[in-house]
Structure formats: structure tokens, C-alpha cells
Amino acid sequence: MEKCGILALFERTFGSSEGVEVFFAPGRVNLIGEHTDYNGGHVLPCALTFGTYIAAKKRTDGTVRCYSDNFPESGVIPFELETMENDPRHGWANYPKGVVKLFRENGLPVDSGFDMVVHGDMPSGAGLSSSASVEMATAIMLSSLFSLGLEDEAGRVGIALLCKDVENRFIGVNSGIMDQFAVALGRAGTALFLDCATLERRYVPLELGEYEIVVMNTNKSRALVESKYNERRSECDRALADLQKSGARIGSLGGLSPEEFEDMADAVADPVCRRRARHAVFENARVLSAVSALESGKIDEFGRLLNESHVSLQFDYETTGRELDCLAELSWQSGECLGARMTGAGFGGSALAIVRSDGVDAFARFVGERYRRYIGYDCSFFRSVAGDGARPI
Ligand code: GLA
DSSP states (O other), rough: OHHHHHHHHHHHHHHOOOOOEEEEEEEEEOOOOOOGGTTOOEEEEEEEEEEEEEEEOOOOEEEEEEETTTTTOOOOOOEETTOOOHHHHHHGGGHHHHHHHHHHHHHOOSSSSSEEEEEOOSOTSOOOHHHHHHHHHHHHHHHHHHOOOOOOHHHHHHHHHHHIIIIIIIOOOOSSHHOOOOOOOOOEEEEEETTTTTEEEEEEOOOOOTEEEEEEEOOOOSSHHHHHHHHHHHHHHHHHHHHHHTTOOOOGGGGHHHHHHHGGGGOOSSSHHHHHHHHHHHHHHHHHHHHHHTTOOOHHHHHEEEEEHHHHHHTTOOOOOHHHHHHHHHHHHSSSSEEEEEESSSSSSSSEEEGGGGHHHHHOOOOOHHHHHSSOOEEEEEEEEOOOOSSSS
């Protein structure tokens, strides 16, 4: 969407667009390192070029009014700065509301209400972090509207951590830090290599030669994702507690190499928790190998690691499901693809594939037709390049 499009939406919704500011935050696709962030491991996401646009303007009273043209049936949702509770009837608006609430709780003076309209040009529920995108767009908007000076690197790290808190404490999902970091700090043409235990990070150029990234949305509606996500997290916590009890001096599963884990895996009493931990440990090692592969131009090795990641998520972590497995397996069968895996939380959402650029159409036909035959409805495809993080536009 162009800047004038979102300004026109503001004008239609609230009367005039005079003095209105516009902001954008991308979605993200995680290349590899799934369900490692909250286990103190590494991740390798990139910001996308599509995401969330916000147009906003301060008010003189304490009322906030939000409208999203992705959810027109919800109409304009008003709330007061003084009473900001998570209200299921407010649906999507709970995300900006949570951000405002936590800004204020953290002493960041959002001292008047405002009007905002939102337009997302990415599918929600597709595992591409539309929620982190709305949160970060709101946060960058608040920083600018209320002159909080949080747009530099240090400020972005702070608001990424704050938006993670919104997910954990206001929305009720125990998610890790990956999505908010990718959305806040993404850089065009690169992937963000992040150590989630220390927050150390660097950018890895995404040079895939004659290949490119294709994102495939299962279009499966994701029921119960939050509860299954929280369940995986507590299974990993139980595995970690067993390992620590048996003498492992680690603060998180990310502290173990695959060899160290194999030596002590029997200490994890529950076989399900043992498999969850095995995924977390091996997936973390795969991220390190994937970065080396990318940096030395070994794209086929990078693709192979993506495949291994999917298999581990399918059998050890059990976050894939029929639709994601179908997309991964069809991608592997097509002649155009070097590797494919689910991305994001799983249980539906999206997968990604590394596909030869001149074969993307043939690839989409091959996968799309068979997916429809096996699953009964269409998947969708996006060609994807790595974009920049949240910003005023
Ligand atoms: C969701 C969470 C992230 C991360 C992924 C799985 O996107 O928000 O923190 O845990 O799932 O890798």
C-alpha cells in the first residue's frame, strides 16, 4: 500500500488526515532455528517486505480509537488510557492496546490518546508474525508521536523486548524474542543471526545465487496454536529441569551441544520431553551450520539443513501437521527446490522453500495442484525478499 492509501483510509475513518504520521513494520520469515528462541538457542529470521501500515494522530483527551481495514466488521474500537484490559471483544486491537499499556507501565509517557488506522498487506494467521508486526508498528508510532527517541538501535532492542512482554503478559502466549527482533531490526538483503540467550547478533547476507525464497501458506486456520505452543514450552522446561538435576550446568537447552545432549539424554525422564529437548538442541546446532553454509556459498548444504529441520519438527517436536508436511514433501519432490521446511510456530501457517528463480512458476504449479488434490483446498505462494525493519514512512 502506498502512503496515500493509508492516509485516505484515515481520512475516511476519522474525517481529516491533516497532521497524520505514517509507519510501517514488516512481517518475518524464519529461515531456520524453530522453537529455539525460548530455549536460549540461535535463530535466523529475515524481515519481509510486506507487513503492517499505521497512520496515526494524537488527540487531546485520553481516548484511543483504532480501526483496521483487515477487520472492518469490528468497526472503530475505542478504549481509554486509564482502563486498558485485554478484552476478547476487541480482537486485533488488543495488540496495540497491550503496547500502549506496557509503554506506560515502563514509564514511557504516552500521555494522551490518539486515533489510528491499520492496514496489513500480509495474511494473518500465516505464521509470518502479523501480531509482532502490529505491535512493532504501534511501538515505532508511539515513539515518534510522543517524541520518545526509541528509533535508534538501542531503542529498537528495548521496544522489541517490551513487545515480547505484551505477548507474554497481555496476550498470554509465552513466545520467545525472535519475531519482535526480526521485525524491529531486520535489514534488507540479510538474515538476522541472533543468539537468544545473550541477544548478540549479526547480519548474514542472503545471497542465494540462482535460487530464491518462496513462502507457502497452508491456508489452514490455526486452532489452539497458543495452548499447544505453551505446552511445548513447558515440556522443554521439564526436560531442562531434569538435565539440571542430573548435574548439567546449563541455564537453557541452548547451552548443550548435540554430543553433550546425547550423553545425558537419559536423565530426561519423560520420553516426550526428551524428544522435545533433542529437537531444541539439534536445531540450535543446525542454525550455526546454516550460517556457515550461507557464508561460504554452500546453498545446497543450506537446503539440506532446512529439510532436516522440518523432519525434526515433524517427529521430535510435533508442530507440523498434515498440511505443512504435505507442502514440505511436495517441495522436496519438485525438481526446482533445494530445501523446504515449516516456518514459525507451526500447526498450520506457512512453510518456505529455496527454489530456483527460473523455476518458481513450475514449482508453484507442481506443489499447488497436488496440495489441492491431497488437502482439498488451495495453498498460496509468495516470492519473498528480505526487507528492512519497522520505520516511519
Ligand atoms: C512463534 C513465536 C516465536 C518462536 C516461533 C517458533 O513465532 O512467537 O517466539 O518461538 O514461534 O520458532
